[in-house]
Amino acid sequence: MTMKQHIAILLTSCLLPVGLIQAAPSSNVAWTVETHRMVKNGDPAIGAKIETVETEDVNACTDCHGKGGAEPDRDKHPTLAGQVAAYTYKQLRDYKDGSRKNRLMSEAVERLTDEQLAALAAWYAEQPLAKVEVDEEDTVSETTVELVFRGDKTRMIQPCASCHGPRGEGAIIDVPAIAGQNVKYFVNTMKDYAKEKRANDIYSRMRIIAKALTRDEINELAVYYARLGSGQDGGGLKQASAE
Ligand code: HEC
Ligand code: HEC
Numbered sequence: 001m002t003m004k005q006h007i008a009i010l011l012t013s014c015l016l017p018v019g020l021i022q023a024a025p026s027s028n029v030a031w032t033v034e035t036h037r038m039v040k041n042g043d044p045a046i047g048a049k050i051e052t053v054e055t056e057d058v059n060a061c062t063d064c065h066g067k068g069g070a071e072p073d074r075d076k077h078p079t080l081a082g083q084v085a086a087y088t089y090k091q092l093r094d095y096k097d098g099s100r101k102n103r104l105m106s107e108a109v110e111r112l113t114d115e116q117l118a119a120l121a122a123w124y125a126e127q128p129l130a131k132v133e134v135d136e137e138d139t140v141s142e143t144t145v146e147l148v149f150r151g152d153k154t155r156m157i158q159p160c161a162s163c164h165g166p167r168g169e170g171a172i173i174d175v176p177a178i179a180g181q182n183v184k185y186f187v188n189t190m191k192d193y194a195k196e197k198r199a200n201d202i203y204s205r206m207r208i209i210a211k212a213l214t215r216d217e218i219n220e221l222a223v224y225y226a227r228l229g230s231g232q233d234g235g236g237l238k239q240a241s242a243e
Helices: 003-023 033-040 044-050 061-065 085-097 103-109 114-125 142-149 160-164 183-194 202-212 215-228 235-241
Strands: none
Touching (some): 033 085, 033 114, 085 103, 085 114, 142 215, 183 215
């Protein structure tokens, strides 16, 4: 073998895995009949128990997210209360197999079965949306409210409400409630989508939008949606009763 051929082989063997990683799907959760059945059969009473379990290495869910996912200990921890069950289930599965990357969360779910993840999702879906603190001085401009209901055709931004619902309550199948979300977490996760650090959104639905928004718009959208929470019923319940 010549040196050139040798280098060529070395190069292809280095490049191949990179190609495979890029071709990997954004999520391994497929919305088959079985997945829907799994989410639908999640037992909230079991979820309520699991969220308080702590082991030697891993904190309980409640330590970081609060009881029922409604009182996170820090504002960079998301609220989970009132969340659409299919969305929560998908996120937990994505953390478990690494499609969504976060060390704390992967450790929290690695010991749990899919049935237990569905039980947790059903438990959070039953709660009203969280009431989160928002600085009274934070204002939301009219152009930002326009993004919510009309989008911006010039930048190919679809209205948020067309997917997340008129009150940010979430929708079928796996579109999350974003009302009542912590401002800091909301902003962080939008930045993560924009930087492709979070890439588990099927068809890049959120990455495309997050990249098109300015930083100020993201901040104001976070405030707008945080204020919509305040104890309204989440989309979670509505979906659980829908066939
Ligand atoms: C040590 C703190 C900690 C523990 C324990 C923890 N979480 Fe989390 N959780 C986080 C953080 C931080 C994030 C945001 C990570 C990110 O940006 O991806 C998160 C994200 C989530 C999300 C995604 C929320 C969304 O809106 O997309 C869900 C669902 C969730 N956690 C559920 C759980 C459950 C269920 C447990 C227990 C089995 C748990 N967490 C334990 C800190 C924690
Ligand atoms: C085409 C449908 C669609 C539109 C339009 C849309 N979203 Fe989303 N959004 C989604 C889906 C689906 C997800 C969940 C993706 C995943 O699994 O990570 C999501 C996730 C999010 C999240 C993360 C929620 C969490 O708990 O981590 C935020 C924040 C968000 N969207 C805000 C917005 C805002 C603000 C707008 C308008 C500027 C918007 N979205 C427009 C479909 C949409």
